[in-house]
Amino acid sequence: MTRNFTYSALVLRARPSGIDNREITFLTAEAGLIRATVFGGAKSKLRAHTEPYHQGTLWIYQDSAKDFRKVSDFDVRFWRPGIREGYERTMTAVSVAETILESCGGGGEWAASLALAGRTLNALDQASAGTCRRIAVSFFWHWPELLGQRPDIRRCASCACEASGDGVLWYSRLQGSFLCAPCAARSQEPRLNFLSLGPGARRWLAAVEGLDPALLARYTLDQTALEEAEAFSTALIAGILGKRLASWNY
Ligand SMILES: [Zn+2]
Known part of the structure; x- marks a missing residue:
């Protein structure tokens, strides 16, 4: 037929x-x-x-x-011709596309998956090299929500205490959730399994929640916070996919 x-x-x-x-x-x-x-x-x-x-x-x-x-x-x-005009834009687009392909297009909310991918690629089309990385991290942060697996970045998953404004939360790669410092210290999980997410990275992730990625040029963050947000968001997706993607490293 x-x-x-x-x-x-x-x-x-x-x-x-x-x-x-x-x-x-x-x-x-x-x-x-x-x-x-x-x-x-x-x-x-x-x-x-x-x-x-x-x-x-x-x-x-x-x-x-x-x-x-x-x-x-x-x-x-x-058409997004600008994506092919810059190395960072191209590599970020590849990492976004590969993440979508490896996670089977999302969790079933296909229209929302397409909308997020489309907004991300529209932003990349004109983005500066520095903004490209923030666009990637913003995508990695929003994508797990469509996969139905995103931890709360405001409180500890174990004791439910709220993270203080200037405190650090520890992301457990094994549990896929955050622990406060005392709960992380009590955990049997090896120290190397934890990733720190400091106040700068948490504030940025909260600020860009639901934000059109075209506006990310205005939402800067320092190098440490960027690296923490990137390490956490890619670890989150790696936990869902069961592997890290080579296209994330460029
Ligand atoms: Zn706790």
């Missing part, structure tokens, strides 16, 4: 398939990740339209019996 489908879609990855074709992986608002083939060589218009980070309306022809999908058309609304 063959059918045609329409999706709101973002290109996450394009890979060669056969001599002249490409296999494209899309994140769609309707069905999460979808893989489909684009036919045609380097001069094909459809091939030029289905480059990574392009987003728009996708038409798919599907043959269910053969488990085969072909891209019939892709009407691009967001």
Whole structure:
């Protein structure tokens, strides 16, 4: 049985398939990740339209019996040419795309996944090198919420005490949650398992909660806080995926 489908879609990855074709992986608002083939060589218009980070309306022809999908058309609304113009922008976009691919497109709230990915890539399109890293950390902080696994950064998961404004909370990689200093000291867990999250990093994560990443240029943080926020947010995703991604280190 063959059918045609329409999706709101973002290109996450394009890979060669056969001599002249490409296999494209899309994140769609309707069905999460979808893989489909684009036919045609380097001069094909459809091939030029289905480059990574392009987003728009996708038409798919599907043959269910053969488990085969072909891209019939892709009407691009967001091109984001700026992402390919800078090393930091490109590498950040790769790390975002790989994180989405490795976590199967999110936890099922596909429209929200696509919206977060789209906002993140829009911000990257014009971002300075320094802002790119903050955009990445903001994405890593928001993404686990869509996977349904995000710890509270305001209080200790063990004694439920609230973290003081100038205190440090300790993120347990084993438990995927935060402990206050006394609870961390009492824990049997090896010290190396804990990551510190100081007041600067916590304030920044709270401030950018739900913020459009296009505004992150205004939300600066010092190097220590940035490194803490990055180490914690990637450890959080690594705990969910069961591995760290090579694309996070650039
Ligand atoms: Zn505690």
